[in-house]
Amino acid sequence: MEYGLVLLWLATVAGLAAIAAPLASFVFAPLSDRGGTLALPFALAAVGVVSYLVGQVAFGWPALIASLVVLGGGSAFALSRDHEPDWESVGLGLAAVAVGFALVVAIRNADPGIYAGGGEKFLDFGLLKSLVRAESLPPEDFWYAGDRVQYYYGGHLIAAQLTRLTGIAPRYAYNLALATFFGALVGAAFGLARNLAAERDLPRTVAGALALFFVGFASNLAPVARLVVWLLPSSMKTYIDENPAAQDGPEAVRAFGHTWTDLALGPDQFYYWPASRVIPNTINEFPLFAFLNGDLHAHMMSTPLLLVTAAVGFAYWLTPAAQVWRRRAYVFVCAPLLAGLLAVVNTWSYPSVAGLTTLAVLFAGAHPASLLPASVWERLDPATDSRAVSEILRMLGAGVAGIAVGLLGALVAFPFFTGATSGQSLALLPGRSGASGLLLVHGAFLLVSAAFLAPRIEPDLEPDLGMVAPLTVLAAVAVANAIGGWIPVPLVLVGGGGLLAVTQVEADERGPAALLFLLAIGVTVAATGTFGAPFGALGVYGATVVVAVGAAVAGFDTDTQIVALAIAAFLVLAAAAIAVDLAILAVVFPVLALGWMTLRLGRDLGYETVLLVAAVGLVTMVEFIYVSERAGSGRYNTVFKFYMQVWVLWGTAAGVMLVDVVARQWPDWSIGERLAARRSASGQRAGQVASVGLAVVLVVSLSVYGGLALSGHFETNDANTLDSKAWAEGTYPDQSAAIEWLDDREGRPVVVEQPTREHVYGINSPSTQLVSGVSSMTGLPTIAGWTHASNYHTEAGWQERVGEVRTVYTGNSTARAEVLATYDVQYIYVGPHERQHQTVDDLAAEPYISVAERFGDVVIYEVDRSALGTANRSR
Template sequence: MEYALVLRWLVLYAALFAAGLPLAARLLPDTRGRGVGLALPIATLLLTIPAYWVGQVAFGLPALVAGVVVLLAASLLAAADRDALRDGRLELAVSVPRRPVLDVAVVFTASFLFLVVVRAFDPAVFPVGGEKFLDYGLLKSLQRSATLPPEDMWFAGTTVKYYYGGHLVTTLFAWLTATSTQFSYNLALAGFYAMLVTAAFELAATVGEDHGLSRRVTGTFAAFFVGFASNLVTAGRFAVVLLPESVRRPTAEFVAARTDYTVAQILAGPESFSYWDASRVIPGTINEFPLFAWLNGDLHAHMTGTAFLLLAAAIGYAYFRTPEPAVRRRRALLATLPVVAGWQAVHNTWSFPSVLALGTLAVVFAPADPWTLVPGLSGVGERLADRSRLTEETARVAVALGLAVAGAAVAVVVAAPFLLGAAASGSERSVDLLGPEMRSSLGALLLVHGAFVAAFGVYLVSRLRVRRPLYLVGSLLALGYVGLDVGFAALVVSVPLVVLGWVALRGDRPVGYETVLVVAGAGLVTLVELVFVNEQAGPGRMNTVFKTYMQVWVLWATAMGVVVPGLIRGVPSGATVVSRVREAAAAGERSVVTDGSGDAAWRRPAAVVFAVLLVVSTSVYGVAAVGAHLEQGPPGGTTLDATQFVETYHPEYDEAIDWMDAREGAPVLLEAPGTKYYASGTDGRERVMYNWNANPTSSLTGLPTVAGWAHEVGYRGPDAYYARVGDVDVMYTTDDAEVRARLLREYDVRYIWVGPSERARYGDIEFDSDAISVAHQSGSVTIYEVEQEALANESTAA
């Protein structure tokens, strides 16, 4: 175990945390915690965006220095007293309370070390069960790159067509700590996880202050739900086994008919448990949640971008609680959101619209009137006051959407190099309507989101103080009937949360920003039941649900930090939470909330029981999955070395891969393509993609190969990819020396890899050319070096 490296990365995070503290305090200056848990994502953002832009010209030391300089300058400016600066004096104007800093330090360190232990028991970038080969290859490509974007290791001679922001952050952190990629992969994973948990802790703790709730209690609930909780699948499967024999099988058959599970899987019980199963619930989709994702161990964008999504939510919250007269501050807060959105376009394009949507919802639901932000519209409110409530609400939404469009334009500028380059794809994409046959069943939706839906439903109904609850129940039942009849189960699951949350927020009920997060998540769940991005990255709506549900989980888990303690505390009496937010912001003080003294005596015990059920039911997976994960470590003991598995499981490749990894620059490598498709139909490999047989050399070294994984179909389109596959096949098999020479020159091939995978695809491989000679031979691999000048001379002579 590399303890020194772990300590080195903790020192890095501590330095970034210190640099981000003044900026976080400026974001939430009138809260008890001063936003300290958001310091790391803020600092990371300010480090990375300048490095990204400078990297378009010179990636490496210049980009790193640019990022560090901008971060330190911004930190100093945020910490300094501006009036004193005008007088030529440097004085600190930001104070950070000690207790919240200690709380956040404990949460981050505990989360980081927890994930370090998890990764130390399974550190390998195995190609099976995920996209670790893609993620590791991107890291290695960035290490070799002189400019951004990096060259695509699976499509030589072209730049990567994929969002790589998380890999860029990892690379910068690796340079700052002098860490090689084989270790930075897992240490960065632990850092992103801890950053997410800490951001959720801070945002929930701060929002909880508006309800008079304990920072530690609300923050801990949020940290649990975002970092350890799971969906209800595992608890549900274990519960079915405990049912009487007469109802066990019928129940299993009922569940199997509506999910992606078989009756045998459901009835197998705990002994058949696999951490994988809980992520495949709704047929044709992927339903990941944070603990599953980090146990699986991909360094993927839907994971690494989550802390920045919560940073956007925190900026929305800062706007939400800023009083109306503070127009300049409200404008400044909204101006920062497009920067975060622009970065998310590079980091995780799927959450780019979500950042802008969070800003839109903050504007719509904030106590301050949105038209006061726009010069010339300040008098709109007075005219709307004489009209209907519907007119006023429509105007709020219209202004918010207009501001979002303006923000989107700024975000596009921030992300311009990515959007004009790496994001431009040769594959076909379209946004299509979802037919009833592709939508989720009610049972599957409840298995995935049930814990959240139950908690939010009870919370919102209790805050609305419905006078005629039977009417509400009847309406929900009617919605359910219609939803099931037309194949739109979201009418039962997420649409009611949008409606109830909207009414509560705009009806001056005792709810706060946690309800904005509820509405945001419910809106995303509803959206992916209506439309999907039709692309070649996955069949149907698989990728759309996959990338969207992680965002839903993060937003809803953070809201749970306030909702669960809020249910136990009861409904606040007296002034509403919204008015307290307004008053506290104006006074710069923490709000004080009385408890639910008017609640019935049975409500608090019932709420405690309900909270216990929520925690226990969502903990079953974590206990089982982490326990199983830690039962067996890697051969040779725990380590954070992501590539040690090569020596252990593929020793015939190990020395040859190390030899290739030591090559300077980015010489083009020829190896068998990452697809089983072959013109003659005789590829002898058992599996290709998501298997060791597909491009281990380019993936583990970052050296570009002519045609790598068939992922490239989604980036380039099938014609471009399979044309290259055909060329690779010709270079390995043709007897026409002139044709081979022409293709080797066209792709500037410098090395030819011949190993078990190539022999399985092509049989015996020989090169009768003076320009192609053996450069390395070890294990079952022979590496040939191609002399391009000699090749040109040989071709001319022929």
């Protein structure tokens, strides 16, 4: 390992965090540690924003110096305003970063290579190299010469600036940047969870450590389930043992991404890949898988920045209503800047910034309408005395704030959006996830969330018993209709019965109750055209049944009410799930609804529940809407990119929620004190054992993947270097030498090489083709690179360029000269890949082409562009 480079890089990023710490303490002043633990992720965000904006004019050192000036000047201003950082927290945050950094450095030191198979490392390294070479933004597309890069490149921009700041060669910087983003991710999860726990008076460092584990090391439940199957007695695995060639088997087995046969293979047959392919036709990555796989990819580099966005929302949450200018700054300055940055880093995260801001503003103590000018708020404030009006204004105000963040963020990212030609469109109702897949991917976090929320369901409202009889009759009619095949019964009658029940609610609660009741009915009836009449009827019946049950049990004790209402709601959701084949309604949506409800009812919850609602909301969203694009069929890529965000947000919240679950059972732990008097000694002991047992079982079971995957990785790989090109130099010595010679050329000369006509993701071996090796490993533009580029430009345009490359190698002299002049080509590369696909002419026979260098069977030709111009004129 290159220890000197590692220490230099780590010292540089630590210094960057130290420079940014005072400014972070100013921005995150409401947090318990004043943003100390978030100093490095905040610094990366600042470097990204400033470098992107300044880079539109001058990238490289000018943009980097501007970033350092902004950080240094901002910190000087913060210190002048007595915003001294909590240096102990800064150190603690950097220690958390170092844990993640060291893990990925060790992983990449064992296997540092940039391979064409198993991911998108060629794309990622090419982007890094092109940005190191770029003089302004956007960079030229190294796989599509003459055109701007169409892919989101903001994370690679930050990596390029760190590369420039340290002076370390990109071949090493690729792996060090990967380790930095992972360190920043787990550091941000640790820091945010620690602050969330501090606000709730929970053990904050324990919460931070659990969040670091859930986000950075835990896996989904698929490896655990496979291990359980393997451990089953032989008598229970007869089918598997006796049918080695059996088909995939039932859906519950296919959800593992395996057949019956290999599902029961032991740990010695473990492979890290299948855990990321649980739900059919989707990708279900989590951070440990992604960083172990080793791509320096957009959906990974955006994760620490997403948590910085969440921290901004938390700062808004904590800011008193009277500090209106600070709250406005969070919504209209900080959030839009982060939204614009994330649009360039990973466009899939851009709408999440608006969503997170909307939820933070909606659920915070300060009314969203107070963000309006004082004169407007003074006129609206009296109207908020009505609960119904206040709720409507709250939702409208939060929605407007979210829209403003989206629009202002788009303005920040305007240069990026104006150059994108995505060929993407929104589509509805994709293929749906089965219950087994949802439980395997999200089951651990669902369990923590349920344990966290369940004790907080304590209804305050008691509907009048006067409506019990008619509503019970209506409920019976609803059940009869469901069993009898939806016998026509006027839905108006049923809905009217529900409204009558609403009138029995306490006077100041009738408005919100009626609004929610009508909203439930309206949404389901509106969806009748898509899902069919049963679904519309079910919405009306279900809403009425819930109201009826609430009225029927109003006279009973609170626990009975809780159980009855929970059962009614779950049965309605289960019926809806069956009616429309949507497992999401029964498995995940109840947690979303419960989190939303308890937040609005003020059930001793904190911002961790906002993160929970955001995460579960994203899980629910991708069951109904997806982005149709060329990069993957159906919702393949949509689930992929949003599930990573889900994991990061939910995992951070889970660290705090699990500490809360345990703390509620222990009298000497903060919130546990006020619960102790309500429980018997035996009940308290049982709760303590159960809560600690839950935590231990979760941590152990979710560590199975990490233990097996990492041990297998280190047993299989022992490169002992961070040089990402070392494998290519050993496997393709002549080609690598030629590529390095081209890499040493000044500027961005255009090089012709053979395009790669097929995707090669599925092969993860150093022996894969060195496809598009020149452009990918140097960042130098080529006429047509990997077919991947056709996804971001156009298929027709890429195919036309493929034909032009063929003309260079095999066409007539006139056509060849025209292509070379059109793209201002300076070098032509001829190696094994070119000879495999083309019958290469004697290019040196052209008067304007000469041999520049030979490296074994690789020849590099140089184009004399002045002679080329003369040749063209002579024709």
